[in-house]
Amino acid sequence: MPALLPSYASLDDPVAPLRAACLSAVGELGPRVRVVASGPSGRRVGAALAEAVGAVVVDADETGTLVVGNGSATRTEKAPGHLDERAAGFDAALRASFDHIDLALADELWADVTCLVGLPPLADGDVRYDDAPYGVQYWVAVWG
Incomplete structure (x- = not known):
C-alpha cells in the first residue's frame, strides 16, 4: 500500500492504473470520508487518497467509507x-467472499485483510481494478 502514497508518484508512477482507480473511487465518496484500515500504513494511504481528491477525513458514520487493505503480497518471486x-x-477465496477469511493464512501471505471482514462480496460491487502489481493483490471496488 505505501506505493499509493504521493511520494511514490514520480514521473514514472509504478502503480498508475491502481492509483487512478483509487482516486476515481474515492472521489465518488463525497467531501467527507471515513477511512477504515487494519493499520497505520493503510490509514496514511487512505488519508492521502482522500486529500488528493479534496475530501476531509472524519470519524463519522454518515460519510462515504474508504476501506484500505490488500490481498496477498506473495504472488511472485519479486513480491514483498x-x-x-x-x-x-x-x-x-477473498474475491468470492470476505466473510470467512483465514486470518492466520492471511498473516503468512502478508495480506492486510482484517478491515475487509464483513464487507459485501466483490461481485456485489463495481470492481474498478483487479490486479497484482509487484506481486501484491489489489482490488478497487465501489458498492452502491
Missing part, C-alpha cells in the same frame, strides 16, 4: 513476501 503458491487460491 516472495512467492507462496497458496497466494492465488487465497486471493480467489
Whole structure:
C-alpha cells in the first residue's frame, strides 16, 4: 500500500492504473470520508487518497467509507513476501467472499485483510481494478 502514497508518484508512477482507480473511487465518496484500515500504513494511504481528491477525513458514520487493505503480497518471486503458491487460491477465496477469511493464512501471505471482514462480496460491487502489481493483490471496488 505505501506505493499509493504521493511520494511514490514520480514521473514514472509504478502503480498508475491502481492509483487512478483509487482516486476515481474515492472521489465518488463525497467531501467527507471515513477511512477504515487494519493499520497505520493503510490509514496514511487512505488519508492521502482522500486529500488528493479534496475530501476531509472524519470519524463519522454518515460519510462515504474508504476501506484500505490488500490481498496477498506473495504472488511472485519479486513480491514483498516472495512467492507462496497458496497466494492465488487465497486471493480467489477473498474475491468470492470476505466473510470467512483465514486470518492466520492471511498473516503468512502478508495480506492486510482484517478491515475487509464483513464487507459485501466483490461481485456485489463495481470492481474498478483487479490486479497484482509487484506481486501484491489489489482490488478497487465501489458498492452502491
